[in-house]
Amino acid sequence: MKSISTIGSHSSLQILHGAKMEGFNTIVITDRKREGFYKQFNFIDTVLSFDKIDEAVDLINRNEESVLVPHGSLVEYLGQERVNKITTKIFGNRNIFEWEGNQHKKMFLLKTSDIKIPETFERPEDVDRLVIVKLPGAKGGRGYFLARDKVEARKGIDELINKKEINSEEDVIIQEYVVGVPMYFQFFYSPLLDRTEIFGIDIRYETNVDGLRRLPSSYGSLEPTFVVVGNIPAVARESLLPTALEYANNFVKNVRERVSPGMIGPFCLESVVTDKGEIVVFEFSGRIVAGTNLYTNGSPYSWLYWNEPMSMGRRIARELKNAVINNKLNMVLT
């Protein structure tokens, strides 16, 4: 195992930068349109470009000696079917993608981890408070909508079906809308050290909702949209961290039981913190999240563990390097 590859998008810059810092060869597989962009970075050894998305899997599989690091764009970009054809080894648990892509399985995994989650409503007819209706997968918030009651919930879902955004109401998840502030807790579980590290925290920067504050209310009432276009760094009150870490450890334990071979590497508990100081987790990501792009040189928390610059990308490569050295690659690949 001599090189690390990833798809050119999402968090590929820090993944490959970190890989290079740990001594690996680096490969980016990218849409040809972005070839020039990735070629300018000297920590990327090889840029493999495709014209059609179908060629991407071939380009990935061509690198037998390399390990693919998956990220949020992988499934979203290639689609689950193409991902299933990847024969290259993956850093992380490839079986968790399916759980992440299905809102119902996702919430089940959180719930059975003894993590506080929002109330979920099976059917629009059960709605008895303000809810948010979510689409499957990591679409960056596109299509999500709020509904005040069962009528609005039903109407919104029917519209999604009409627009062919979803096939049926089973595809969405209807969640209590928890009032509070978003806080996304990033973690890294190291199978080699059997340790869950708090990596960092981010807040999503969403268009147009984060811009609307600039418009006086007298200038019309635009409907907010929630498309994630960036991230802003944050730290949490220290007294929140023990709970966050407890949730993370519970999650790791539960994934070990339900999604063989268990959690490997980065994950994220997307949360709302209420004014009662409760952390309510409304989603998880079973792989690196883009919010870690903030911390190319380490985060307020990673410095506590490492005392050297440690991005999430580098942390992945460090785990791989240690696995190679200790002949335990099987513990981190699937």
Place this chain on the structure above:
Amino acid sequence: MKSISTIGSHSSLQILHGAKMEGFNTIVITDRKREGFYKQFNFIDTVLSFDKIDEAVDLINRNEESVLVPHGSLVEYLGQERVNKITTKIFGNRNIFEWEGNQHKKMFLLKTSDIKIPETFERPEDVDRLVIVKLPGAKGGRGYFLARDKVEARKGIDELINKKEINSEEDVIIQEYVVGVPMYFQFFYSPLLDRTEIFGIDIRYETNVDGLRRLPSSYGSLEPTFVVVGNIPAVARESLLPTALEYANNFVKNVRERVSPGMIGPFCLESVVTDKGEIVVFEFSGRIVAGTNLYTNGSPYSWLYWNEPMSMGRRIARELKNAVINNKLNMVLT
């Protein structure tokens, strides 16, 4: 003096991490529930746990050779009475806690420092504009409320008395509500160097007010709450810094005269910046603030002074180390 101790909360991670970087032994005194959390960090040498809060002071005092670093949770968590029983030496001026805990003394100290502060109203009956009514101590904003006139001010205060949040109207402070943006200026005063350093700036991240923007106005009008659950980094226009530093130096000079033996180490001027470019200080903290947790590896300003990673926690330990070397511990302990 060989070790540094602190209560496990608020900013204890950076305090002990910094202490370790400067070569001290490190001790955390913590609620047993958080024992597991603090044990995972290898820069913490000793974890002392208590089951009842009354045991905390004993655990602190047991470490005769150590210096206790106080933070915002110390008084709030132990209570002033228990704090008075601490016989261990404290880094900083322990006499300032009482000034910080009393809103009237607090504003008096700012005012006599030639710092621009909001108009204060002695009694609710004097209110003639939008005001904010604040409770004593560092409760993270709980119980604070806005009032548009004397009637609302009176009503809100009476409610606090009824709910036994306060004993009488003397416990609160009624301040003009200054319209502008919050900016918290963190400083470190070094008695050894007789120098005030601008350490960093943060913005508080408050639930639920910072989340409400996500809710379209048509979804009901929730009352905002202002519970601090985290912090976001920021820098100020450079042209604001000379004024901020002048205020800080004025404050240091004034504390030297009024609160013996004067300012030692970290403090913060909690401010609002108006659209006239004025810095209006509405509060101070006479010890490390949680906003410095953002800067485990140094802040945009600390790099200018140090050219090495310098958290506020490490800055404290550096001052202690220099005091030990120069046989001037008495200048930084009380």
Place this chain on the structure above:
Amino acid sequence: MKSISTIGSHSSLQILHGAKMEGFNTIVITDRKREGFYKQFNFIDTVLSFDKIDEAVDLINRNEESVLVPHGSLVEYLGQERVNKITTKIFGNRNIFEWEGNQHKKMFLLKTSDIKIPETFERPEDVDRLVIVKLPGAKGGRGYFLARDKVEARKGIDELINKKEINSEEDVIIQEYVVGVPMYFQFFYSPLLDRTEIFGIDIRYETNVDGLRRLPSSYGSLEPTFVVVGNIPAVARESLLPTALEYANNFVKNVRERVSPGMIGPFCLESVVTDKGEIVVFEFSGRIVAGTNLYTNGSPYSWLYWNEPMSMGRRIARELKNAVINNKLNMVLT
């Protein structure tokens, strides 16, 4: 060429800190009121103070062996006329100041760079949607106003003329108000490497608009103001970066043709990102922006290029150092 000088304001701390790190002598030219402030930083070798603004140019020109680094406060503070009298060499293209100061020429330069910009309306009478009316120069947003239609646009412009903020309607620019989130993309173009580097991203922190969220709507409807008093860090979705860099490269190419001798060093594309994922550039800065003050120790992006702490100030000094070594100073000075 042995020293680097700049006016004491805006981003002078990082400029001189970076200069010192690259081995240059450093000179700050400052209003005497700020003399004490700048004297406390040990990376500033010489503090030259003036009592009247007219003396500033003399102080600049006195340093024949030094290079002046211009920033946003230079033109705004000295005025174009005084700037024209500067005989000291400038790092960067001094001819671009005039383009930056004229809203019409500014937008022309962006438009001819194949960059997506907001619709512009020649005269208030042409307005057919929500617009923002902007004043010339880098006034930090003062005087800007929104108008819903041609009547409001005309009225606001007439008021500015009455208040003598502008001479005629030709001084302002009337732009479509693009709904989305602000994102300011900072770049560095290196003539020596012929390379455009993505340096970082910031969001402006504006008073009072960023504070109004703290006021419940029932407490009256204050008109928002947009005075920039600081900056907040951010990263963008990685998939936005190729477009941002393409825009930057287009801009560099266009400036080379239209504003001899072309782009040199730092610039910024002030943008709004819409919920369609489009980057719309509504302004540019042809020199260092204050948002780079966030990144004294490097930004999430600069670490990818440099693997060492690289502020924008240090990047400038690095380019100067390399120019000296390679005897190519003429490529970076005007």
